[in-house]
Amino acid sequence: LDVMVEILKRARMLDEKVLSYLEGGEPDKLVKAVRHYPEAGGKRLRPVLAMVVADAISGDSEKVLPLACSLEIIHNFTLIHDDVMDDDPMRRGRPAVHALFDMPTAIIAGDAMFARAFEVLAMTEVPHGRMRELFTLVAHTVWEIAEGQQLDIDFENSDTVTVDRYLNMIEKKTAVLFACAAKGAAIVSSGTEDQERMMWEYARLLGLGFQIWDDILGITADQEKLGKPVGSDIRNGKRTMIVLHALENADAERRELLLSILGREDASDEEIAMAIQTLDYVGSIGFARERALEYADRAIECLECLDDSESKDLLRELVVYSVKRDL
Amino acid sequence: LDVMVEILKRARMLDEKVLSYLEGGEPDKLVKAVRHYPEAGGKRLRPVLAMVVADAISGDSEKVLPLACSLEIIHNFTLIHDDVMDDDPMRRGRPAVHALFDMPTAIIAGDAMFARAFEVLAMTEVPHGRMRELFTLVAHTVWEIAEGQQLDIDFENSDTVTVDRYLNMIEKKTAVLFACAAKGAAIVSSGTEDQERMMWEYARLLGLGFQIWDDILGITADQEKLGKPVGSDIRNGKRTMIVLHALENADAERRELLLSILGREDASDEEIAMAIQTLDYVGSIGFARERALEYADRAIECLECLDDSESKDLLRELVVYSVKRDL
Numbered sequence: 001l002d003v004m005v006e007i008l009k010r011a012r013m014l015d016e017k018v019l020s021y022l023e024g025g026e027p028d029k030l031v032k033a034v035r036h037y038p039e040a041g042g043k044r045l046r047p048v049l050a051m052v053v054a055d056a057i058s059g060d061s062e063k064v065l066p067l068a069c070s071l072e073i074i075h076n077f078t079l080i081h082d083d084v085m086d087d088d089p090m091r092r093g094r095p096a097v098h099a100l101f102d103m104p105t106a107i108i109a110g111d112a113m114f115a116r117a118f119e120v121l122a123m124t125e126v127p128h129g130r131m132r133e134l135f136t137l138v139a140h141t142v143w144e145i146a147e148g149q150q151l152d153i154d155f156e157n158s159d160t161v162t163v164d165r166y167l168n169m170i171e172k173k174t175a176v177l178f179a180c181a182a183k184g185a186a187i188v189s190s191g192t193e194d195q196e197r198m199m200w201e202y203a204r205l206l207g208l209g210f211q212i213w214d215d216i217l218g219i220t221a222d223q224e225k226l227g228k229p230v231g232s233d234i235r236n237g238k239r240t241m242i243v244l245h246a247l248e249n250a251d252a253e254r255r256e257l258l259l260s261i262l263g264r265e266d267a268s269d270e271e272i273a274m275a276i277q278t279l280d281y282v283g284s285i286g287f288a289r290e291r292a293l294e295y296a297d298r299a300i301e302c303l304e305c306l307d308d309s310e311s312k313d314l315l316r317e318l319v320v321y322s323v324k325r326d327l
Numbered sequence: 328l329d330v331m332v333e334i335l336k337r338a339r340m341l342d343e344k345v346l347s348y349l350e351g352g353e354p355d356k357l358v359k360a361v362r363h364y365p366e367a368g369g370k371r372l373r374p375v376l377a378m379v380v381a382d383a384i385s386g387d388s389e390k391v392l393p394l395a396c397s398l399e400i401i402h403n404f405t406l407i408h409d410d411v412m413d414d415d416p417m418r419r420g421r422p423a424v425h426a427l428f429d430m431p432t433a434i435i436a437g438d439a440m441f442a443r444a445f446e447v448l449a450m451t452e453v454p455h456g457r458m459r460e461l462f463t464l465v466a467h468t469v470w471e472i473a474e475g476q477q478l479d480i481d482f483e484n485s486d487t488v489t490v491d492r493y494l495n496m497i498e499k500k501t502a503v504l505f506a507c508a509a510k511g512a513a514i515v516s517s518g519t520e521d522q523e524r525m526m527w528e529y530a531r532l533l534g535l536g537f538q539i540w541d542d543i544l545g546i547t548a549d550q551e552k553l554g555k556p557v558g559s560d561i562r563n564g565k566r567t568m569i570v571l572h573a574l575e576n577a578d579a580e581r582r583e584l585l586l587s588i589l590g591r592e593d594a595s596d597e598e599i600a601m602a603i604q605t606l607d608y609v610g611s612i613g614f615a616r617e618r619a620l621e622y623a624d625r626a627i628e629c630l631e632c633l634d635d636s637e638s639k640d641l642l643r644e645l646v647v648y649s650v651k652r653d654l
Contacts, residue, residue: 085431150357
């Protein structure tokens with residue numbers, strides 16, 4: 001079972017479906033802006049997760065497609081607004097929406113996609129009497145994503161971020177949309193209450209592990225695999241879990257050393273190497289790795305509520321991939 | 328029946344309710360940004376409209392409150408994003424959200440309010456099997472508002488806007504949310520199919536008339552009543568229905584005269600007076616007034632589907648007010 005092959009097989013099946021929901025409307029500029037990121041492809045992890053969970057519970061991944069696509073559209077809307085806020089000029093190797101068009105168009109396109117996502121969500125066939133719950137789940141998830149984005153921005157100007165507050169932030173900014181996909185799929189597939197709860201927890205832990213592993217890769221991966229210079233997270237002064245752990249646990253001297261390098265865009269390669277060595281010495285990289293692996297173990301335990309199937313195996317492999325991948 | 332007294336009586340009843348739906352969440356900055364516009368009060372025309380329609384159909388305006396509040400929250404979210412896009416520093420006499428906080432916070436607050444609006448909408452008690460429809464109605468309305476915003480922005484840089492294209496733009500940017508409030512209220516109140524359709528049409532025409540009257544006031548009202556200098560719409564070069572009609576219908580000489588004044592921020596009071604005189608001479612102010620009054624008449628005809636009641640009278644008075652008000 002090659003997890004990337006299985007993910008991409010499903011992702012390519014979703015491409016057409018997602019884009020079919022983003023047709024029509026005026027003016028052309030808005031429609032083009034709305035389709036710009038979804039047209040770039042990607043792994044489509046959130047809708048794929050919904051499909052695999054649905055398949056594991058009911059053997060039917062078809063019924064979950066509108067929900068799955070609505071979450072992919074929501075994910076892409078948050079990316080557009082994120083890129084405006086960070087003024088990032090690029091995304092997935094293409095110009096960002098606000099760079100290709102303009103800032104107002106990017107804001108409107110994000111809003112329009114959010115609206116369309118709910119139109120698509122409303123097309124989902126839901127077991128009797130559960131519609132309200134599904135809508136509340138998705139709407140509340142987007143509220144939490146907004147909270148996560150705001151916390152992330154506030155953290156950049158804060159000296160009092162702890163590992164726990166960081167975990168709360170990435171849970172909201174990243175993990176809840178995974179959790180929403182998995183729980184939503186369980187609801188649509190008429191899973192048991194236990195399965196709904198466990199799929200939510202599974203995907204939440206998966207999302208946390210995934211994000212922490214991202215932070216680890218940002219420090220330890222090869223430049224070639226990462227697609228950006230080694231140490232750019234350090235030069236940007238990004239407060240990742242690793243950095244936060246080090247600032248909390250290093251002795252005064254090493255803390256000073258780290259603070260003197262973090263966020264300095266002109267830091268030399270030698271200084272970057274020294275910072276990484278320090279993070280390693282303090283045990284912060286190991287701490288993050290252990291935490292990611294712990295989440296992975298707990299995520300896999302959540303799968304016990306499912307009967308054995310190839311989809312269940314894939315959900316397990318997805319966890320292994322998320323905390324062992326090197327790109 | 329004093330229409331403003333009746334509107335404001337209901338608006339003040341809604342204040343607490345709307346704000347109660349905007350409690351909770353983190354960080355504080357986000358919650359404050361989310362509550363900033365709703366705390367400023369206002370006429371709350373959209374939720375008031377939903378209440379009065381519900382009362383006219385079923386005598387029960389209580390059941391429609393979550394829907395009504397969700398539309399007020401949506402309206403306020405679009406105001407926040409509008410102000411970011413136009414970089415307007417003020418709103419309702421207070422600093423705009425992006426001016427008081429910052430641009431990222433304003434974008435996130437808008438997104439968060441949109442999400443919360445759907446959580447609130449999901450609390451609405453809806454007649455059996457109509458939930459999906461109500462969600463689709465509201466979501467599609469927001470999609471159309473986004474279209475209207477984009478059209479409005481594109482029009483600023485376009486020389487080919489016609490009166491019809493302008494009407495399409497204001498229908499989407501303004502009128503559909505009124506229409507959604509009235510139709511949504513009819514659905515929640517178990518109105519007949521005819522009542523649903525007529526309430527939608529009533530409120531759409533009301534919204535169009537309201538917006539056109541705004542354009543007329545922007546040119547003819549006293550400075551004191553308008554709260555901004557007479558002629559500021561002309562100095563800003565705003566392409567209102569009046570201006571578009573004049574550019575389409577004036578002879579070459581008067582067209583040149585208008586184009587030489589429109590959009591010139593340093594235009595003298597004498598020039599502004601000349602422009603207004605020209606708009607009047609070409610018949611454009613009269614054209615707009617006739618159009619607004621025609622919409623008003625047609626809106627009132629839509630009320631025939633309702634039994635007589637004080638709420639029906641209020642809906643009629645609301646139309647009269649919308650195209651006769653002088654502020």
